[in-house]
Amino acid sequence: MLEIKDISQCYGPHWVLKEINFTFEEGRIYGIIGPNGAGKSTLLRVLTAMEKPRAGEIWWEKKLLTQPIPEITCMWQKPYLFQTTVKENLLYGLKIRKWPQREQNERLEYLLDKFRLREYKHKYTEALSGGEGARVALARAIAPRPRLLVLDEPAANLDPGHTGLLENILKEICRAEGMAAIVVTHDMFQAKRLADITLFLSEGRLIEAGTTDLLFTQPQSEKTRKFISGEI
């Protein structure tokens, strides 16, 4: 579905991504883990075509990806909520895709229930707490039924209750709607709970990728082992 070929990225003299190759398949959840400064967020920006890489190519269904496409939606770290109501935030992606009114309403009602946001439907986003805001941001990204959902630290700064809620909803909707997801997280346990496949990045390189169970139980690389055991 999404293939990245020899991706490198640099800011000034500093290379933050180095020759990364990987293919993301339909309907699976991918976790990207790695220490701070490994290039995880940069990789997300590059593979969604928000940022042009210094070298390499990104292919979406055999088409070169040069700018963001509607099939991919993102929830960035510290998500920005539009200064309007929760309802309008959730409808944003549907309106720009010109969904019929009836389908917009059905999707909205479904998301309000699923994300436990019904009581906030007409509230302005400035009045929401961090956990409520994160739920709105995730629901908004999921709303237009993207084929690939890209999440950068979706549970950063959330309490365990909200984190668990988001993870459960995410898994459930991805399975139910056949949506693929790429989740960057600094929390190894979150990657274990969520991801089918986990990628380990360090110093801008893709060190290792494999099924989450195998990567955590039998890491092939010494760096991965050290990261998992908390030595780096």
Place this chain on the structure above:
Amino acid sequence: MYKALELIFSGDRELYQIIGRSLYISITAVVLAGIFGIPVGLFLGLRNFRGKSIILKTLYVAMGLPPVFVGLLVFLFLSRSGPIAPYFYILFTPLAMILAQFILAFPIVVGLTISAVAGKAEMVLMTARGLGASSRQALLTLVRELKVALVTALVTAFGRVIAEVGAVMLVGGDIKGYTQVLTTAIVLETRRGNFSLAIALGLVLLLLSFIVNSLLYAWQYRR
């Protein structure tokens, strides 16, 4: 003061004509400054190019231009010996006053739009694009997200032009019944010793400012 209030509520025709003319000239100038200034501000706020810093410095100087100096420049430009007089003579008309006030309002609108863009643009554009918006849709989303700041810029510009006297006096000539506005009328009536009318005009000016700012405040905090 009593006489002034009596004048305001008596429905004095001349007074209301002056108020109407002031509003017409200043609102037209600010609307034009918005139409041209907001896109320029968005462009300058979003794009980086060579020479941008010089443009910004010039703009910030222009934000504080003395109205009387702007009036002088517009006067010279529009006067009989100016470059456009043979084709288009508009000195001492409301059009000349609109032009002078537009020149005062434009840098304020542009400068405040740039400040608004600098604070939010990246987050809003990234979010919109990340939700599948095209570049055009993302830009419209940005404008919508900046609406409070943009309206504030327009109100600030309106506050500056409705209260200025130097530019409109020079290019309008304070012609009674034609180019006389609130501020020029205050000057004239004060000089003539007609203090009750001058105070009435001053109160109207204050009231207008109060109404516009109250509307903006109510809109900003309607939630």
